[in-house]
Amino acid sequence: MTWMLVMACLNSETSATTDAQHFAAAADPTSPTSSALRGCQSIGDSEGRGDCVSLALNSHGASSRRECAAIESARWEGECYFLLAEAEREQDLARATATCGLSNYARECMEHLIRSEAQARVLAPPETFESVIAVLAESQVAEDAGVLFWQEWALHRVDSDLMAGRRNCNSLEDSESCRIGINRARKQLVRALGLENRCAASRLGRPLLVLSDGRAVLDSGVPVGLDGACGF
Numbered sequence: 524m525t526w527m528l529v530m531a532c533l534n535s536e537t538s539a540t541t542d543a544q545h546f547a548a549a550a551d552p553t554s555p556t557s558s559a560l561r562g563c564q565s566i567g568d569s570e571g572r573g574d575c576v577s578l579a580l581n582s583h584g585a586s587s588r589r590e591c592a593a594i595e596s597a598r599w600e601g602e603c604y605f606l607l608a609e610a611e612r613e614q615d616l617a618r619a620t621a622t623c624g625l626s627n628y629a630r631e632c633m634e635h636l637i638r639s640e641a642q643a644r645v646l647a648p649p650e651t652f653e654s655v656i657a658v659l660a661e662s663q664v665a666e667d668a669g670v671l672f673w674q675e676w677a678l679h680r681v682d683s684d685l686m687a688g689r690r691n692c693n694s695l696e697d698s699e700s701c702r703i704g705i706n707r708a709r710k711q712l713v714r715a716l717g718l719e720n721r722c723a724a725s726r727l728g729r730p731l732l733v734l735s736d737g738r739a740v741l742d743s744g745v746p747v748g749l750d751g752a753c754g755f
Contacts, residue, residue, distance in 0.1 A: 541565075542566050542567075542568075542575075545559075545563055545565065545566055546574075546575055548562050549562065549563055549575050549578040549582060552582045552583055554583075556579070556583040556584070556585070556586050556590060557587075557590055557593075559579040560576060560590055560593065560594060561593070562575070563575035563576045563579055564576070564593070572596070573599060576594060576599045577599065577602075580599070580603055580606055584606055584607075585603045585607035585610065586607070588625065590603065591607060597627055598627075600627075601626040601627035601628045602626075602628070604622050604626035604628075604632065605623070605626050605628050605631070607622050608620070608622040608623045608626070608632050608636060609635065609639070612636055616636075616655065616658050617661070619636055620633070620636065620658060620659060620661055623636060624664070630664045633659070633664055633665035633668070634665070636659065637659055637665065637671045637672050637675060638675045640659065640672065641675035641676040641679055642675070642679045644676065645676065645679045645680055646685075649676075649691045649694075649695065650694055650695065653696060653697065655672075656668055656669045656672050656700075659672065667700075669697055669701070669704065670700045670703045670707070671704065672700075672704065673692075673700060673701045673704025673705050674704040674707045674708045675704075677705045677709070678708050678711070678712075681708075681712065687705060687708070689702050691705070
């Protein structure tokens with residue numbers, strides 16, 4: 524009986540030490556990603572296993588679909604594909620889009636890719652975006668990629684103190700998605716402006732929306748919902 528208790532204690536100490544080693548490997552970005560993830564998977568406690576996998580993904584990122592597929596937790600497998608798609612985006616956007624489709628957070632993953640692509644192109648000519656949007660739209664969960672792209676592009680233009688308007692859509696093959704996206708951005712910004720700023724801009728005869736800090740927003744004419752709202 525005494526011998527069995529001693530062995531149980533030794534096994535418990537060995538397990539605790541091993542778990543600590545697995546966490547240390549997960550936190551060490553110089554350790555191989557695949558071995559760090561395998562070590563996490565061998566932790567007996569499910570909560571600890573999830574914490575370890577989370578740590579490993581944050582420290583190492585993800586380098587292959589095989590590594591993601593080997594993760595037992597659906598939650599962390601999905602997060603792994605999300606991070607992998609983010610890492611693949613600059614080198615191979617089509618592959619990144621396909622990787623997003625493997626995640627159980629596929630829509631969120633695609634929205635993140637679209638946002639990143641729009642931000643990366645904030646200074647580029649709009650005529651150069653259509654091939655990028657076509658790749659993004661291959662995703663079954665982001666058939667509205669064009670609208671989302673243009674909405675994010677307009678918002679990032681505003682953040683950079685640059686103008687964005689529906690006139691940017693005129694020369695595009697899919698001008699409709701561009702107009703819808705920019706109009707959505709315009710509505711979003713209008714809601715953020717507040718009624719007082721919109722009316723003041725109209726009284727001054729300005730064709731621009733103006734943020735509270737005085738920045739011009741969208742060169743798109745009279746603000747949405749202005750008619751009759753300002754008492755004139």
